Amino acid sequence: MLHTWVVMPTCLPTVLRRCHDCASGRFRANGKFRVNAHHKALDAWLLVLCAGCGQTAKLTVLERVTVRSVRPELLDRMHANDPSLAAELLQNPVLLRRNRVALDWEGAWRLDTGGSDHLDAEVVDVSVRFAARIPVRPVRLIAEGCGLSRAEVERLIAEGGLVSAVRLNGRLTGDFTFTLKR
Helix, strand or coil, X not given: CEEEEEEEECCCCEEECCCCCCCCCEEEEEEEEEEEEECCEEEEEEEXXXXXXXXXXXXXXXXXXXXXHCCHHHHHHHHXXXXXXXXXXXXXXXXXXXXXCEEECCCCEEEECCCCHHHHCCEEEEEEEECCCCCECHHXXXXXXXXXXXXXXXXXHHHCCEEECCCCCCCECCCEEEEEEC
C-alpha cells in the first residue's frame, strides 16, 4: 500500500539579501505590496522587512507594465495585500533571479506523514508530495518521517534497503517516491 507524505509550508520563507543600513542578510516577507501608477504604466513591489533593523526593502514584481496587461484579479490581490499571493510570488524563480535574492526555508515547513502506523510493515512504499517548491534533502525527510537518524538512512541507502528513482543525497523540490525494506 502506498502512503503519502506531504511537505507543506508553515509560514513565508526568509529572504536572503544584504541590508544597506545594517548589513544583515535576512529579510521577512509579511505579504504587503506597494503599487505605483505612472499614467498608463504600473510598478508593483513586494515589501520585505530587515530582520536586523526593520528597514523596508522592495522586491520588484511588475516594472513599467501597461495597466491593461495586468489581470484585474492580480491587481486586486496586490491592493488587498494577499499573503497567499506573496507566497506564490516567492515561489517564482524569475522574480527571485530578477531581484537577486534567495530563500531560506529553515523552520518554514513541516512534514505531514499521516501517522506512524505504517512504519511497522516489512516493506513501506511512500510517495512524498511537495505543496510548495521547498528545497529539502530527502534523507532528512525520510529520517524525520520514519523516526530514524540520518546516519541510519544513509546506511540503508548504501545497503539497498532504501531505494528510489531519484537521488536521495541531494536537495529536491519536487515529488518523489521511495521504498523502505526492513
